Amino acid sequence: MGEDQLLTRRDFLGMASLLGGGALLSGCGLVAQAPPITGSIIGQAHRLGHRLVQEGFPPPKKTLDTTVAVVGGGIAGLSAGWKLKRSGLKDFLVLELEAEFGGNSRSGENKVSRYPWAAHYIPFPRPESTAVHELLRDLGVEKGADEAGKPVYDERAVCFAPQERLFIHGRWQEGIFPKLGATGEDVRQWTAFEHRMAAFRRMTDKDGRKAFAIPMALSSRRSDLLELDTLSMSDWLKREGFTSPRLRWYADYACRDDFGTTVEDTSAWAGIHYFAGRGAGDDDQVLTWPEGNGFVTSALCRTLKENLAGPLLVFDVAEGPSGVTVDAWDPKSRESVRVRAKAALVCVPVFLARRIVASLRRQAPAWTGTFSYAPWMVANLTVEDPPVGKGFPTAWDNVIFNSAGLGYVVAGHQSLEQQRNSEVWTYYYPMPQTDAAKARTTALSRSWGDWRDLILADLSRAHPGISRQVRGIDVMVLGHAMVKPRVGMMWGQDRLPFRPSV
8 A cells, every 4th residue: 555545543533533433444444333423412501591791681571470489490499499389389480591490400311211411319318408308208209217217218219239430450440439459558548538537427516516517507617617618628638648649539539520629629628528418338328310310300390380480581680669570581482571579589500690689780798709610511322232341340320530521320220121232321521620711611612523522532441442332422511510619618708697507
């Protein structure tokens, strides 16, 4: 073959990408072994939401009257609506920007499985999480209590074993802490770290409040505990002598997984809360479903069917002498509508509240400016004959060591089917850069092909040739996925006076 006929490695990889990763060299030619990967970027109506800063809205032409207006139809707004209805109030409206309710707790479904679009589990709630227990009882998930008074959950919702595995040194191990190849010092520090978290979990103050509770408003206000908010998780680890690179990775993974931040950018109070705010032993388990927390969203939407209104972009919430007015833009009719209510519950992120609530636009408390939101990408991959890999078998949560991604959750893990020829993998990719606005711009500017290549490159570390088994990849970019608990923002002096004291 002449030089101009040679197929370079770059050419081959480019062709493989166009073929969905299914091209193989066969003799001197190319043979396509798999059909192209299909998919698209779906989900959030960020362009509609950006109208809040890009242009004005016409005055309302239509008026609706209700007793309570709930602004925001994510899990917070839906939960508020559930509580209102449970308390006997039927006359209220939940207003949501998206065509689908649920926010980060939405879900999807294809011919293979239901699957989550972000939030995918609920830790076993602690005793102080009374509202969560109440909701789970209403949903039929919490069935009662055993002889010791501990909740009994629907066994179909308790995460099946195996729960977690980690890919490291070319094989899978059980659990997330990287034990495979760890030194004696790594293991010693990990054990000591676990003991410290257990001590924090048991700790209470003189008033009987837990050091780290859920909801956090119930947590102790002890000065030595609040002081943890002045340190980063990274600095706390160093101060306490936790220098093992593997332990640091483990803590960093937890911060990226729960907050979309790194240990350098996470408040030590928040980082410790991740571990100490949950249960231990048999209580350190989670409730999950194939569709993740979309199970809860769907149930709440059925309960609140007559109270849901959307898509509506709320652009003004103003208090007046006779109640509250909520003005919203209807993208279908391209007209504004006014909702008059006796009261409003604003269940949206702080960065939105600062723009839509009239009193906050005039003078927002200083602490509201400290909020930063981590962008994320979530993808659902349809995988045919899903690979297992060497070592520990496929788990519910599958993590790759030293990856920028968080791995994937197997949606069908909770299925009772004995054998599944295809699965949906939900892949999570946080963007924890300090400059969240820049990371958000990058995330929203990437094409579907860019995300496809990133996902397949990461997964191929653990599953070589995975692109030949992937049939579809749908991508959702969450520009403001969750609040970053940065140093000083959890219990800072600007925010502390506004914290509810329970």
